[in-house]
Amino acid sequence: MEGYVPEGGYNQQFHGQAAPSYNIRVTDRISFNENHPFLEDFIFLKEKVGDDKNTIAKASVPSPNMILRQELLANDGTTKIYEIYPDLKDFYHDLAQTYKDVIKAYYEKGCRYLQFDDTNWAFLADADKRKALQEQGIDPKNIARICTEIINEALEEKPKDLTLTTHICRGNHASSWLFSGGYEPIAEELFATNYDGFFLEYDSDRAGDFSPLRYWNNKNSKIVLGLVTSKFPELESKEEIKKRIKEATEYVPLENLSISPQCGFASTEEGNRLTEQEQWEKIKLLQEVAANVWK
Numbered sequence: 001m002e003g004y005v006p007e008g009g010y011n012q013q014f015h016g017q018a019a020p021s022y023n024i025r026v027t028d029r030i031s032f033n034e035n036h037p038f039l040e041d042f043i044f045l046k047e048k049v050g051d052d053k054n055t056i057a058k059a060s061v062p063s064p065n066m067i068l069r070q071e072l073l074a075n076d077g078t079t080k081i082y083e084i085y086p087d088l089k090d091f092y093h094d095l096a097q098t099y100k101d102v103i104k105a106y107y108e109k110g111c112r113y114l115q116f117d118d119t120n121w122a123f124l125a126d127a128d129k130r131k132a133l134q135e136q137g138i139d140p141k142n143i144a145r146i147c148t149e150i151i152n153e154a155l156e157e158k159p160k161d162l163t164l165t166t167h168i169c170r171g172n173h174a175s176s177w178l179f180s181g182g183y184e185p186i187a188e189e190l191f192a193t194n195y196d197g198f199f200l201e202y203d204s205d206r207a208g209d210f211s212p213l214r215y216w217n218n219k220n221s222k223i224v225l226g227l228v229t230s231k232f233p234e235l236e237s238k239e240e241i242k243k244r245i246k247e248a249t250e251y252v253p254l255e256n257l258s259i260s261p262q263c264g265f266a267s268t269e270e271g272n273r274l275t276e277q278e279q280w281e282k283i284k285l286l287q288e289v290a291a292n293v294w295k
Contacts (some may be wrong), residue, residue: 032101063118096153144189165197181207197222203229203262213251226262234280
């Protein structure tokens with residue numbers, strides 16, 4: 001794969017500050033490079049964490065579905081995916097195999113908590129994006145099923161002592177966003193993936209209600225409710241957070257729930273419009289609510 005600066009600018013429009021013009025594209029059959037710099041980043045982090053038994057070094061990587069989206073759903077006209085993969089089933093298989101190798105490589109470096117970040121699900125849930133895909137003759141429901149299959153194939157050989165989660169965000173750049181819409185259109189396919197946990201954005205009305213959680217049926221997995229925004233410094237009400245947690249228990253038992261910020265504080269180098277101290281206040285708020293709810 002290669003990164004490049006597209007002539008027409010970044011192919012997704014944020015509702016707020018524009019993101020830098022930088023895309024990726026597939027240039028040949030996909031495989032994993034064992035010298036990938038992300039692995040060196042993880043080794044550095046793990047060394048800093050050291051042997052503290054109360055702390056774990058967590059790594060996050062883009063989901064394979066992000067590559068699928070870039071090539072098939074949101075490409076800027078430069079894709080050569082159909083030349084490289086005349087049969088797209090081979091593309092899907094290579095994506096899954098590549099991420100099998102990613103998982104193995106991280107595990108061998110001592111990683112026991114890995115996360116696939118995946119805004120593609122939010123893309124597929126957005127009504128405007130779904131309409132645009134349908135106008136191109138693409139069935140969003142079928143694509144969602146393919147995404148499930150890719151993820152589950154990638155996870156087939158996941159070691160039992162490795163926690164592997166996913167995070168779904170609707171875009172997070174300089175306190176702005178990309179997509180809007182609840183999880184209903186993709187919930188059935190999303191919760192058919194064999195992740196150990198699902199970090200779900202739930203900090204605004206754009207994320208919809210909790211009813212799509214009725215499709216969750218993996219009692220060994222966690223649902224992490226992103227009830228606190230990372231986009232703005234104003235602190236949420238503790239009582240309102242606890243109220244929303246209780247609402248979510250209509251679909252998922254409390255012991256399978258957790259809470260978190262809805263996304264990272266700096267998904268891009270510009271960061272969000274919070275100071276470092278305001279970020280820590282958000283984390284402290286989450287810890288206080290968690291200590292009170294999960295006694």
